[in-house]
Amino acid sequence: xxxxxxxxxxxxxxxxxxxxxxxxxxxxxxxxxxxxxxxxxxxxxxxxxxxxxxxxxxxxxxxxxxxxxxxxxxxxxxxxxxxxxxxxxxxxxxxxxxxxxxxxxxxxxxxxxxxxxxxxxxxxxxxxxxxxxxxxxxxxxxxxxxxxxxxxxxxxxxxxxxxxxxxxxxxxxxxxxxxxxxxxxxxxxxxxxxxxxxxxxxxxxxxxxxxxxxxxxxxxxxxxxxxxxxxxxxxxxxxxxxxxxxxxxxxxxxxxxxxxxxxxxxxxxxxxxxxxxxxxxxxxxxxxxxxxxxxxxxxxxxxxxxxxxxxxxxxxxxxxxxxxxxxxxxxxxxxxxxxxxxxxxxxxxxxxxxxxxxxxxxxxxxxxxxxxxxxxxxxxxxxxxxxxxxxxxxxxxxxxxxxxxxxxxxxxxxxxxxxxxxxxxxxxxxxxx
Amino acid sequence: xxxxxxxxxxxxxxxxxxxxxxxxxxxxxxxxxxxxxxxxxxxxxxxxxxxxxxxxxxxxxxxxxxxxxxxxxxxxxxxxxxxxxxxxxxxxxxxxxxxxxxxxxxxxxxxxxxxxxxxxxxxxxxxxxxxxxxxxxxxxxxxxxxxxxxxxxxxxxxxxxxxxxxxxxxxxxxxxxxxxxxxxxxxxxxxxxxxxxxxxxxxxxxxxxxxxxxxxxxxxxxxxxxxxxxxxxxxxxxxxxxxxxxxxxxxxxxxxxxxxxxxxxxxxxxxxxxxxxxxxxxxxxxxxxxxxxxxxxxxxxxxxxxxxxxxxxxxxxxxxxxxxxxxxxxxxxxxxxxxxxxxxxxxxxxxxxxxxxxxxxxxxxxxxxxxxxxxxxxxxxxxxxxxxx
Numbered sequence: 001x002x003x004x005x006x007x008x009x010x011x012x013x014x015x016x017x018x019x020x021x022x023x024x025x026x027x028x029x030x031x032x033x034x035x036x037x038x039x040x041x042x043x044x045x046x047x048x049x050x051x052x053x054x055x056x057x058x059x060x061x062x063x064x065x066x067x068x069x070x071x072x073x074x075x076x077x078x079x080x081x082x083x084x085x086x087x088x089x090x091x092x093x094x095x096x097x098x099x100x101x102x103x104x105x106x107x108x109x110x111x112x113x114x115x116x117x118x119x120x121x122x123x124x125x126x127x128x129x130x131x132x133x134x135x136x137x138x139x140x141x142x143x144x145x146x147x148x149x150x151x152x153x154x155x156x157x158x159x160x161x162x163x164x165x166x167x168x169x170x171x172x173x174x175x176x177x178x179x180x181x182x183x184x185x186x187x188x189x190x191x192x193x194x195x196x197x198x199x200x201x202x203x204x205x206x207x208x209x210x211x212x213x214x215x216x217x218x219x220x221x222x223x224x225x226x227x228x229x230x231x232x233x234x235x236x237x238x239x240x241x242x243x244x245x246x247x248x249x250x251x252x253x254x255x256x257x258x259x260x261x262x263x264x265x266x267x268x269x270x271x272x273x274x275x276x277x278x279x280x281x282x283x284x285x286x287x288x289x290x291x292x293x294x295x296x297x298x299x300x301x302x303x304x305x306x307x308x309x310x311x312x313x314x315x316x317x318x319x320x321x322x323x324x325x326x327x328x329x330x331x332x333x334x335x336x337x338x339x340x341x342x343x344x345x346x347x348x349x350x351x352x353x354x355x356x357x358x359x360x361x362x363x364x365x366x367x368x369x370x371x372x373x374x375x376x377x378x379x380x381x382x383x384x385x386x387x388x389x390x391x392x393x394x395x396x397x398x399x400x401x402x403x404x405x406x407x408x409x410x411x412x413x414x415x416x417x418x419x420x421x422x423x424x425x426x427x428x429x430x431x432x433x
Numbered sequence: 434x435x436x437x438x439x440x441x442x443x444x445x446x447x448x449x450x451x452x453x454x455x456x457x458x459x460x461x462x463x464x465x466x467x468x469x470x471x472x473x474x475x476x477x478x479x480x481x482x483x484x485x486x487x488x489x490x491x492x493x494x495x496x497x498x499x500x501x502x503x504x505x506x507x508x509x510x511x512x513x514x515x516x517x518x519x520x521x522x523x524x525x526x527x528x529x530x531x532x533x534x535x536x537x538x539x540x541x542x543x544x545x546x547x548x549x550x551x552x553x554x555x556x557x558x559x560x561x562x563x564x565x566x567x568x569x570x571x572x573x574x575x576x577x578x579x580x581x582x583x584x585x586x587x588x589x590x591x592x593x594x595x596x597x598x599x600x601x602x603x604x605x606x607x608x609x610x611x612x613x614x615x616x617x618x619x620x621x622x623x624x625x626x627x628x629x630x631x632x633x634x635x636x637x638x639x640x641x642x643x644x645x646x647x648x649x650x651x652x653x654x655x656x657x658x659x660x661x662x663x664x665x666x667x668x669x670x671x672x673x674x675x676x677x678x679x680x681x682x683x684x685x686x687x688x689x690x691x692x693x694x695x696x697x698x699x700x701x702x703x704x705x706x707x708x709x710x711x712x713x714x715x716x717x718x719x720x721x722x723x724x725x726x727x728x729x730x731x732x733x734x735x736x737x738x739x740x741x742x743x744x745x746x747x748x749x750x751x752x753x754x755x756x757x758x759x760x761x762x763x764x765x766x767x768x769x770x771x772x773x774x775x776x777x778x779x780x781x782x783x784x785x786x787x788x789x790x791x792x793x794x795x796x797x798x799x800x801x802x803x804x805x806x807x808x809x810x811x812x813x814x815x816x817x818x819x820x821x822x
Contacts, residue, residue, distance in 0.1 A: 048691045067631075150687070293576045295626070309698065315492065322484055323716065
């Protein structure tokens with residue numbers, strides 16, 4: 001009898017059941033989407049924060065002083081220690097290599113522009129633009145186009161628009177250079193012109209705009225800068241852009257004073273400090289340091305945004321729980337006559353409640369499954385339209401969401417069921433109240 | 434209607450009381466009595482209304498205010514505008530005052546002057562010495578890790594690299610600039626992981642007494658949206674024709690990027706939450722109106738016109754929407770302030786400008802949820818409803 005009552009109830013009141021089911025599905029969908037977004041937002045924003053550029057810098061251990069004001073290097077060019085370019089691909093061999101978005105070596109060289117008495121000193125920086133490298137079996141590309149996303153290359157007045165191949169980012173193995181926009185204005189040079197740099201005729205491939213010291217400098221492929229300096233394989237410093245975990249008290253501890261167990265935990269957390277530590281291990285005679293302007297602030301921004309989304313998610317969960325229970329309460333309240341009839345025929349309160357709870361359970365299951373799929377789609381859509389990447393839903397979330405849906409549906413129905421059961425069948429059958 | 438709770442008054446008392454009560458129109462009385470007699474259902478519907486209005490208010494407030502909050506958070510990244518003398522020249526003496534007047538006081542920009550010189554140590558090592566205002570630099574550059582800020586005359590802040598080379602034992606040392614020698618005492622160490630590490634920082638006035646070099650760079654942290662910052666840059670460029678005013682693209686673009694993504698996510702979340710709470714109201718209110726189909730049928734059976742009945746239910750819904758919106762608005766402001774305090778450690782400023790939207794939205798949702806069941810009921814004969822079918 002029991003299953004038949006439930007079955008017939010769904011068959012005869014299909015529209016009402018559909019409405020309640022839709023309410024549950026909507027609530028669950030919103031809850032699923034918000035939970036998915038909130039759990040993934042940290043990772044997504046962390047990636048967006050990489051647009052601030054490198055957060056780690058690797059320098060030679062025996063580093064000498066930089067004597068540089070406003071982009072002009074006042075130090076003899078061959079002075080000081082260097083890193084070895086051949087060691088750089090090893091960065092991909094560190095424990096957290098998947099968190100390293102990219103790296104760019106830098107080699108500043110002071111060069112003479114022009115010749116004779118009109119010659120003047122300018123800094124030329126050698127770097128990777130988008131260099132293909134390989135470590136072991138991995139192939140990857142890296143360079144300033146990844147680590148310095150605010151660097152923009154233009155073609156000056158657009159004179160070369162008809163031959164776009166001759167303008168833009170130079171190739172990493174070419175002899176072409178980029179000239180900073182202020183320097184280009186000073187020299188009155190355009191892309192396509194040649195420039196006499198340290199006695200070589202180099203072709204200007206584009207005008208570089210960075211809003212910083214590079215606007216007064218020349219940027220060239222690393223190999224060219226090494227050649228001019230006469231030190232093949234030399235790199236002055238390496239900038240690294242890495243996804244890190246916000247720093248906490250544990251992060252700043254000294255790894256040398258830790259017990260092996262604690263040290264392993266520290267080593268296997270993507271703190272900026274532990275990544276720096278691992279970089280020093282793979283690159284010989286190096287010193288890795290966080291760039292505090294970038295590294296220190298991203299943790300704060302990240303935790304603010306995560307906290308905000310968490311609170312908003314709580315609000316969303318609250319609103320959807322309320323919507324579900326409101327729908328259930330209304331649906332049950334409308335069926336007082338039925339309750340009255342059942343009770344008049346001798347059904348006990350327990351039996352009547354059981355029928356309603358069974359119906360609520362069925363609704364919650366169906367609505368929960370539909371809502372979970374809709375919520376997953378919604379989260380995916382949000383991820384694609386806002387972050388241009390997938391927001392993946394953990395499968396673990398499914399039973400959790402379903403349990404929450406059942407709990408909320410039961411909680412929302414409980415009060416209404418209690419009232420319906422308590423209601424005097426005489427009044428209900430007379431259609432009063 | 435239930436008569437289980439019998440009235441504690443005799444008919445005479447009731448008649449007396451009604452005679453003494455101020456005369457109200459039938460319409461208002463019906464509205465009030467309906468709410469009083471079914472107070473439980475009415476309270477449930479009103480509660481849903483209040484919660485929805487509160488959640489909507491909180492989300493809108495957050496959406497507007499969080500951007501300002503995040504922007505001030507982003508100012509911890511330091512200057513977003515630099516003012517540099519053209520061709521390495523010093524800036525005019527009044528440059529700092531001009532910068533502050535152009536960007537403040539409303540926007541509260543923080544401007545820090547920097548002047549640079551290359552000095553030599555006793556063993557011939559070149560080192561960059563920077564003159565600055567320590568109080569301002571400390572406010573602007575939160576990420577500077579400083580062991581101790583200088584206070585006394587001739588105390589300097591040593592970049593870690595510079596310290597290792599110039600004064601490895603943290604002893605006082607001498608520097609020479611164009612034949613003039615000063616003796617300086619390291620007060621504390623500065624670590625940033627960038628160019629600052631190889632420099633020595635000295636108080637601006639002492640620096641100027643020694644070298645005679647005036648500030649050539651002013652770093653400015655301008656608060657505000659991208660267009661506001663651009664306006665400030667434009668204003669500064671006009672005020673200081675002898676200087677280059679440039680945005681720090683790294684900071685500006687990074688901020689715009691992160692802020693846009695956060696705003697879009699928050700927007701989507703707010704839309705979802707508001708939609709869900711509107712649906713919750715719709716479900717509850719529709720139930721509450723549908724539940725009163727007997728009132729509806731009796732009114733019609735007694736000869737009420739279609740317009741009167743519709744007007745009655747619409748007025749009831751609108752009143753509920755209005756009351757819910759007003760109460761919900763203040764609760765919502767409270768939630769927003771709480772979130773601001775918990776997450777940003779600064780209260781969210783209540784935005785009363787969102788009130789019209791919340792109010793209009795609440796009334797509209799309430800009206801929709803009244804009209805939908807009424808149009809359904811209109812098709813049914815009153816007799817059928819009264820018979821309980």
